[in-house]
Amino acid sequence: MSAYLLRRLWQMVPTLIGVVLLVWLLFKYFGADPAVILGGLNATQEQVAAIRQQLGLDQAWYVQLGIYLKQIVTFDWGRSWATNEAVSNLFATRLPATLTVMVPILILDTLLSIPVALGVAYVRGSLTDRTLMIVTTVALSISFLVYIIVGQYLFGFQLGWFPVQGWSDSTWTNLTTFVPLPVMLAVLVGISPQTRLYRSFFLDELGHDYVRTARAKGMKEDTVLFKHVLRNAMIPILTNVGYNLPGIFVGSFLIEVFFSIPGLGREVLLAVNRSDYPVIQAATVYLAMLTMLINLATDLLYKVVDPRVVLK
Amino acid sequence: MSAVLTTPLAAAPRSEGVWRTAWRRFRGDRVGMVSLAIVAAFLVLILLSATRLVASSWQREVGVPNAPPTLLGPRPPEDLGTIEVPKGPNVDLSDVDPLAPKYKEWAERAAKMKTEEIPRAQTLPLGGDRLGRDVLAKTIKGTEISVFVGVLASLLATGIGTLLGAFAGFFGRKADDFLEWLYNVFTAVPDILLIFAFAAVFGRGIGTVVLILGLTGWAGVYRQVRAEFIKHRGREYVRAAEAIGASTGSRMFRHILPNVSHVILVRMSLLVVGFIKAEVILSYLGLGVPVDQVSWGTMLAEAQAELILGYWWQLAAATLFMAVFVTAFSLMADAWRDALDPRLRGAE
């Protein structure tokens, strides 16, 4: 097991180097000149040149790459060009807000999708099954934007059940006042694709031989579905959840923008609009590391769920 | 050799290939055919729009701001109170007015020009936006742009993914290791973040959006094509091809690829839907199509502000067109997948 862990951690290094290279190359060769951006619209030539020298942009490319690598290794993410705030501080203060919204969404999504998908698999082929499939297809064809716009308008503006926007410092207030509306909308949208996916997992499993054996042993259909099939389907379901996990850190950006929640996603979006390169670069590398660690954790969890897996 | 005239190979009775059989099966699927008809209708609309036969003048402000749809009838005229105009003759300022000498000249020049006074319509078929532009024209043009971006981006992503997946799956070892590393690099960063990073760097524009989506979305196709090529390269018919001396290229693209093409097609149709939705979000955020273009996303951006004021028609139009097209396309793709299913085909 420890050999496996070591090997996996060792294999992360080339990937991380690749991400760093990708980000660096992308911003260096395709991005605008940082000196010009920082100088602003009215900077003179001399000012721009001075900024360039300050940032060290007039040095050879390998020197610049070296500096960049050193910054990453020492976890020095630099400062935001827009606010001059240390990027690491930026992340630390914005992360809690994102998590307060996204973790409930993730939990509710999964917890609700599994029983719905199980139910649909139970009545497979019937009118209910087919109707639900059409309904989810239509629901999926409407952009998330529309749901938020209409939802915010209806529940916040017209009915006044929830505040349209806002955030507070207390986590409890957030969870009870500001989080319910966005979470409700996101879960409503997220259930459709998850249910369809999990349903396909269940139907797949139902076609396997061991289901016939379970029936031949005289097991009731309930037992077959809720015990035999569910246990096997947990493997792809867990893989799917693990796969989606890294996406929650930035995936909430739409919600954060609409509801004015000071989270990580909105921060990155602001950075994109303002060409605030240090923030975007740092977010990319930081989240790549996080994704790889989460993938490793998912793979380790795999071993617990699927006894056939041999971690080599 | 026999002296009897035998039919040449080209004229020999040829059985149905995979695609014809699938088409026959597809024809029997009512839902699929209806969806195909809807998608085809949209494609005709897009073609008309692209060739400027329809909706080319969407930017013209033909209606009053926020004109309601024809069905609802015109808005009651607002009660515009007039500001009190002071009575008495105008004061003569010619001695202090620096522009005074020019007035006569300008008045003569202005008399020579004609201004077109388009009577602003009170209602438009699907309503007007805040500048009075025809929502119907905007929606049609937006359809063209959004679908175009979606299809082109998915073609790009599928092309990249297929090529790389074929190489990785077929050759294995070093090639596979390198491409696996590339895949890991691109998937280590969450999708949206990667798109944001590219968008920050490349800026706005239709071509840019296609490039961004294509370059970030190839990973799924790559994974699947690679798995298929690995599965097929060990199959006996590929071994047999090697045994009779077929070249590597021949084995990859003449033998294996046709057996994998239906999987790729289904994957691509999923991508189209995903990319259209992604483009809508990007355009909404101002990272997608440029300012002088319209897409479903820009319409939704405007719609948000309008909704508070009670003007819902732009939101409805964009959502309706998008929902109908994406639903029809998804159902059609589902039907295609069922028609191509090898289990029903009996060939494997």
Next chain:
Amino acid sequence: MLLSIQELKVAFRLGERGAVTLVKAVDGVSFDIPDNTTLALVGESGSGKSVTAMSILNLLPDNAQRQGRILYQDQDLLQATLPQLQSLRGKEIACVFQDPMTSLNPVFTVGAQLAEPLVRHMGMGWRAATRQAEGLLAEVGIPEPKRRLDSYPHELSGGQQQRVMIAMALACGPKLLIADEPTTALDVTIQRQILELIARLKEQRRMSVLFISHDLGVVGEIADQVVVMRQGTVREQGPVAAIFSAPKDLYTRALLACRPSLTDVPARLTVIDEHIQGKVSAVVAKPKDPAAPVVLEVRSLAKSFFLREGLFGQREFKAVRGVNFKLRRGHTLGVVGESGSGKTTMGLTLLRLHEPTAGEVIFDGRDLLKLSDAERQLMRRRIQIVFQNPYASLNPRFTIGQTLLEPMMIHGIGADGAERERRARAILAKVGLGEDALGKYPHEFSGGQRQRIAIARCLTLDPEVLVLDEAVSALDVSVQAQVLNLLKDLQDELGLAYVFISHDLAVVRFLSDEVLVMKDGEVVEQASATALLAAPTQEYTRNLLGAIPRGYRGERRSVTTG
């Protein structure tokens, strides 16, 4: 009478939207299973034997429609409700299926799966059920049963998995055991053990067994009653002695006659249709020329695979070690072994489809393994291969014409397209297929026909040596006979040399002049076919020969001897 099947008809609804067709699988089948009897249901693929057995407990897919009566203890099972069936399944009537690896649930332990029917039907508590499960594992002959309770199915070998399936079926003491091809997927020595186990358990528990198989050899050894099915109907039924020594139905007689035997070698095998029509083969065996020139000589051939292990290490897996033989023109070398013996790897290495690790393959005085790429292309013409799986060896997207023309085009045979076509047509005729096959796709042909097409593909290049890797193993007995006869005819006519790889000694006997027996990559014994089968010198060969089911041999003897 334990179970009585009366006029059973089963049809499947195929096709969903649009054309819905009804395909008949079983068309009026009737037979009875008495107490304490082993009844064998015999037939080739498509005979409906599995469908009949699965109808008893309604384990058929949702699109199946059944008619008729199945009486079990005065209850018509076809009219029974689902809860009634569920209380019978696993308790009164139990099943063992063909592929134990997929039939066992991979995420539950063996103990949990064994205890499940006990808890369900016998009302036992979990602990009591687990103890009972341990006893069951011991009864089916699994060593260290207590430890095995916590194992997962994938940790067991194929034979052990099947024993677990049997234990699971017997847990509640059923009166009828339905065994659907339980030994088909196993090696011949393991098959022998499982057959013995089933027979012993049947005696001890005094239950009936409905044994489904396509192998008459197995049926003859273990059955008391035999029912022969073909294309959904019963052709003949009766006690095993009567069926084997005095079959009345033409099909039964043909089925018995066309099995290749271990003892005598006819010039041609009987084919079912010819036998039914009363045709007798008039071909006389041509003696082989012992002084024919050597076309292929193999010296110390070895192949190893390297697997990753540990952090950076590698482990060598020797698949083939040190194989030597000489193959003469017009002769056949048979290579026999069980799964994992390395025989297939050896065959693939001869064509360099696997790159060998060591050794020499001398073809026409040149070492095949040392050829340059251009020379290797030329060599490809002279040594070809036919694979086992007829469903995977032809490209499903190519027409037969394209498949046959491709090798000719690659090697530049034939002056133009028209001449290549003529050659293709001629070769198709030679393998017994009409020229309208050129425009068709593989899925329109049966397994036997596809193998002929695969052989035809090899013949387009005019090879001298043909490697046949389990080429007839996936075919029904009667189709097998046809293809074997074809191979023999081609050998006589064209002077082809064969390397015939198989696990079935009887089939190897029919074609081969010399036989190699392989185990774990090594050649255990090598001798002429007659010498090896009459007087094997090695113990492994003797075990192999002894494990082969011989069919009915007179009065019922213990299954272990013979």
